[in-house]
Amino acid sequence: MSSAELVKHHEEPEEFGGYFVINGNERLIRYLILPRRNHVIALIRPSFSNRGPSYTQHAVQIRCVRPDQTSVTNTLHYLANGSAMLRFTWRKQEYVIPIMLILKALVDASDKEIFEGVIMQDYENTFLTDRVELLLRSFKMYTMHTGSQCLEYLGDKFRVVLGLPEDWTNDAIGMWLVDKLVLVHLKSARDKFRMLLFMLRKLYSLVSGSCSADNPDSPQHQEVLLPGSLYGIIIKERMEEILNAIRTTINIDVRNGANVDFNDKKYFAKVISRVNFDIGAKLSNFLATGNLVSPTGLDLQQASGFTIVAEKLNWQRYISHFRCIHRGAFFAELKTTTVRKLLPEAWDGRKNLCVQLDGAVIGWARPAVAVQLARNLRIWKTEDMNNVPLDLEIGFVPESEGGQYPGLFLFSTKARMMRPVKYIPNSRDDQVGSFEQVYMDIACTPEEIEENVSTHVEHDPTNFMSILANMTPFSDFNQSPRNIYQCQMGKQTMGTPSTAIQHRTDNKLYRLQTGQTPIVRPGLHNKYAMDSFPNGTNAVVAVISYTGYDMEDAMILNKSAHERGFAYGTIYKSQIIDLKDVRGASKSSTPTLHFGIGSDIRLNGENAHHCKEFVDRDGLPFTGARISPGDPIAAYIDDTTGRTKFIKYKGDEVGYVDQVRLLGTDAGDAELQKIHITIRIPRPPVIGDKFSSRHGQKGVCSQKWPAVDMPFSESGIQPDVIINPHAFPSRMTIGMLVESMAGKAGAMHGLAQEAAPFRFTEEDTAIDYFGKQLLAAGYNYYGNEPMYSGITGQEFAADIYFGVVYYQRLRHMVLDKFQVRTTGPVDPVTRQPVKGRKRAGGIRFGEMERDALIAHGTSFLLQDRLMNCSDYSTAWVCRTCGSLISLGYEDVSLGETISASTASQGQRSLQPTGPGGEYCRICRAAAQEQDERERQAVATGQHLQQQQGGPPQADINVAISSQHVLGSRGLKGGDLDVVAIPYVFRYLCAELASMGIAVSLEVR
């Protein structure tokens, strides 16, 4: 569709697609880093030696990819006894086979053939000959001599695992195994054999130290998993599953003796109907969750996180989702940081060498011949001759002492990372891959070309940077981490997410209402049409310490600039109201709830319901209505009660109803039950909001001074933003200073300043270029100006750096973050304040804070925080037994008293209680027990044993000082006191009691 058509369909005019819309979100499949296909890499991993006895840390690995993009990884482990084991994975289970078994099975190779194939005339290399001899000898124990013997052996061992038809011979199963799991990128057995010999050679070379291990974290050995490939792979596997399921169903039928007739169409229809055919559901589940449900694991290192939501926070964030390459979920969990090293190859230079094309050995050549071959291929591919494609990667690895294994490796398959450069000999475009460029000399700029060294030159020195990095003006003047910070912050900016905001239904959208195009911008700004999505405002910035409110990265805003609309933003939020989900909705197909206001609500006259300001008679909100938290935004009538009910606005900010969407059914024949309301929340900048320039210089607005109090220049210009000069020395963001000069000169002369990096040199400096422009505009060459205090009118003792810088407003705003609480909800169990901003909770006063107060000696404050303002409670404690939880009450008010259990004896009828009738149940029970015992002693005439009754001994004793005792000793000898304690302590006592541990409070 053309842009005009797209706009007509309520889409972005520059919509490029590439995503799936799932539940209203734009989800996309991420690019993922994978090992380079069909290329043997040498690995040294200490963990390999833990695989079993005689395993060593040496191995070579190859990820083989079939034409349908499915892959199998084969690893060749070196054993301490000189032989090698081939490892592969089948249905997430690993298997190892002696390499000799495979070599023989492939081509029925004789020992001599193998020996010669590995040694390749290099008989002097005794290390190599010894190993190969050991390899060959070690296989003698298997007593297998022919290929078919090996195949049969393999088939026999793997028959159960592979689950192939039972009537297949061992031979066939062996063939199948070798075909489907060993070097699957190659078709013929001879090719596989040759490649295995090469792998063996590389392995022995790695072990001997004549070649180094390859770095799997280097882009040289990586490629990209493309969304389309992954999608295809998943479809293939689902299909396989279905076919397997059909086979299983038929198998079951056969076993059960059902009528299996392969000539009957009906039978097949029946079988198919019993098999779950829904590939679409599986794929939509994959897209919606990003989780890979697979029996084989697809030779991938992760099972989840394949898809992400493309957030439309602003255009920069959105577009970066489509351009980023994920390193894999395992990467994020890695503890080592070596993999994060920036390698030179990530930047965009013997005897007979092996020549390989896409992982197949196509021949051997002497080094000089190989060099010539590489050069010829390079010329052919750039000049489009002899059918050599432009994207052929010609990786010539020269011989070296202990370096990377040499050879000429050609790659022509997809999913490789390539970039365009210029080939110097014929000035043609060339595509360079990440494997070959390590051995190439590519000049960054035409000036850097060295005679007879450089073969290529970059089209543009900024080509190595991402879109976001390219948007930073003068990034070559900045300290590199600051440029990275800007790439992060550019994605958090409150900018323009979309030009079709009115047609979008996102849950939350941030929008800058007063966006501007930057005066200072790199050329790519125009190329990527960033002007359609303004991301900030050109602010007049003074670098000065003024009033102290700009300390520590704070910044002062000009209140008058703010009042004129500086950095004014809006948030769009959505609320969906579905009457089906409302309580009281009927489950049947005919709805009992209807949008509307019933006659029970008075809409006219003096006592009109306040809802009439927000909700129309149809029950839907007025667009443009100003709504506060708790205001009704929709009304519905319940058929069963006949009453009108309201749905309230849930947000905690004042907003405006922007749009109301009526969501019907696909057929459009059902009654309206669901609406979608977009609420517009204005967010003018307030103190505490975050801003940043494009140089990783973020700051929080700390004060808004009125224009009269702001400093001013001689021409009467007052800054919009004041930042502190201390923001610069340690961060070294010289780019921001240059931008300030360039912006000032651009504003004076009406220029959009070109700000791409690497345009200036030591001889032709940016300072000079913009300084001259400033001079021409009547300013100081370096961008300084004498300024005056707005408060006193006195000229400042120093001149002030004053210019125009593009400022971004970041989405982190205090209104979303502030957390205040005086009193509020408490936890029902502990009666302590709850946590969490959403629940109006408090911020934890933790152990370390407690330590600080103790160390500071502010004990009253400590008690205030930890007790009085937290879970202060009063409790009865028994003086005798010290128990907190033994309170009992007698209802004195009714004049009742409980007689002693042995009331019949009439000795004691009254028990001691407090004034309110309270008593300690433990002590009373103990007293009664003692009483009883005494009575029995009297009755039986025995002496009372020296067994003390009294209160039972507690396990834990806690002393409580008198100042916490609130009530005095009970008058009637109830022995109970009221003490102030934290409620959790009482809870703790109860919990401990449930475990049989008594806590005793000693009241002094």
Place this chain on the structure above:
Amino acid sequence: MAEDTAPIVRIRELKKDSVNFVLENVDLAFANSVRRVMMADLPTVAIDLVEFVTNTSVLPDEYIAHRLGLIPLVSTNCDEAIRYTRDCTCMRGCSFCSVKLELHVSCSDDTTLEVTSNHLDVVPYVDDDAVDTGDEIAKRTANFGHPVGKSDPSVPPILICKIRKGQELHVKCTAKKGIAKEHAKWSPCSAVSFEYDPYNKLRHTSYWFERDSKTEWPVSDNSKEEETPRDDEPFDFNAKPNKFYFDVETDGSLGPQEVVMKGLAELQTKLANLLLGLKPTDEADGGGAGGGGGAWGDAPAAQDNAWGGNANQGGWGGGGANSPARWGAGGARSAASGGAGSSAWSGSGSSWGGSGASPANSNAAAATTGGWGAGNSSGWGGSPSQQTQGWNV
């Protein structure tokens, strides 16, 4: 000596929306106060309330309302011609304290229509609920409250928003009087350029330079007014700045002359109120107030003479002649209301509005503005009406 100490104002250039003048023989503090007052304390009218009847444009209501508020409206003689809404006796706004504007544009063409400030029309009050009467309306100019430059084809109109076919914007606006301290939209100035000591003889500042300060720093045009210092000139550490170069640029709501004159008047009023507040209570109703006023009367008199010296500004000279007398009256008036006023300064601020209003109105000859009755936070709302005579622009 008298010439040395008497303030001098010399107008260098007067354009439609800017005035460039030199102010001499005043303190730095005074010069800066003038600057601040001109920027932040002069009342103008600006759209303050917007009622949306229809808005089908792409811009949200509050955003359009904000843009409407920033449109400068003609506010000539604003302190007399309109009241603050808070001082008005009406309940919901009346013709004395507000101006109604309406904008109703819809697009029926295939081309984009630009809604501009030219579409804003002043509409008369229909249901005016004004309780009392006043002569404010009589003091208005014909185009009072209109967007600046509406009938002038040489002034490009201000864009409010763009609408396409089928879209409509219909708003009813209420413009009110206010000052820039409240919101920047009420500021009559777009920029006030201010400079003194272009050669840095006072060494208030130090110029940073790479090699040579003189070649690297451009000297401003104002340096032509001053003697180029010799290299061997000794530094006079007692010197104080006394020559200030102003360039006041307005947004058109007030003329540059009016901005400067009203700025000075406003400053006087502020100082008068300050003096009044500083006076002990027992002196307040004596002749001391008049003396105080007289003392302050000197400076404006000299100043006005300077203005009067300019041949073009004959009308202002008349004002200058009146000024000592004015101040006398002003002082007396201050004294009269001082009894009530000073207690307000010292103690409860609330008594100021109610009790202060009536003596002011009864004493001052032509005072009907009720400016003293200001319940506003700063306590000095409005300027004495007498001062406006003679230079109504």
